[in-house]
Amino acid sequence: MKIGSKLPLDREFWLVNTEYVMKKSLAQGFTLIELLIVIAVLGILAVAVLSAINPIEQINRSRDTGSRSDSEQLIGAIDRFYATKGYYPWTSGANQDDDLAWSTVGSGLWTTSSGGVLGQLSSGGTQELKSSFTDRITGPGYNNLFVYKSAGQGNSLYVCFIPRSGAFESDSTTRCSGTLPPDFPAEACGTADMSCLP
Template sequence: MTSNKFQVTSKKHGFTLIELLIVITIIGILAVAVLSAINPIEQIRRATDQGLESDAAEALNAMERYYTAFFEYPWDALGEADPSQTLVQGSWITELVNKGEVKPQFADRDSWDSIYTTLAGSVVRLCFDPASSSFQEQADTAGKNKDGSSGCTSNCYVCIPR
């Protein structure tokens, strides 16, 4: 038996360029399908709405604690009129901070130009216009106007308390 030292063996190591392009194309198609399924813009809007809802709930809790401690709301202590579809005022938040109802960082939130306050009788409602479709559906189902009253049929607001 003789062996040829110069015999070429063809062993394939790795992928060809065509195979790599096909795999990259398939990954790209899957990425587009996943991104269109999760709709990142809707996710951002939903996160914004959740932040607004959280800030409104915390502000309402702080106002109720303030009322329990001082027998008046922050706007009363500041000599301001009762709110009726009024944006949350920086002076109210400052008063809540000064009395220790919220931390100073709470005043720095970007939410205050989107949350409306209404005092109706003895009930304070904080409402915001939702941006995400899921929050909008909840708002339209609840049927709340900007002042928290019922009867809205479209472009409704999310209100705290519900």
């Protein structure tokens, strides 16, 4: 074969050479060292991903998101009750003061009985809340919700909870260390800064 001449285009030549190369590479396989290196790299990547994700923080953040959603649902139910009846469920009529002292949902006047606030908002009253919701937020092990409203028509209704995740705790601390609205509950800031809605 001369220099510069074309390579043989014989099909059989290429098939034989390709087959030889593939058999040789398959026969060798991976060495033990190569396998150990791959396993070590995968282990390092797994540790890095798990430490970046921090599963406990993710679980706590999802619980806080659930508490925030429940707070929004409770505020919405109370607002709808007020729009329908003209007074709040913790008062007995429109002529009473609409203030509500700092209270824990599920205790005292927040019972699910027909005279309690949750009872008036659920099946015993306007049916703004499902009984499964009221059972869940008053059940054991649930992150308590706290409700507050100062007297006056322009004042907001606040539903608060103690955050469990670092992200929600940071937001709560930032809010409590800043300028707060005049009707904001003083109990929400202190030893454990609470996450409050609206």
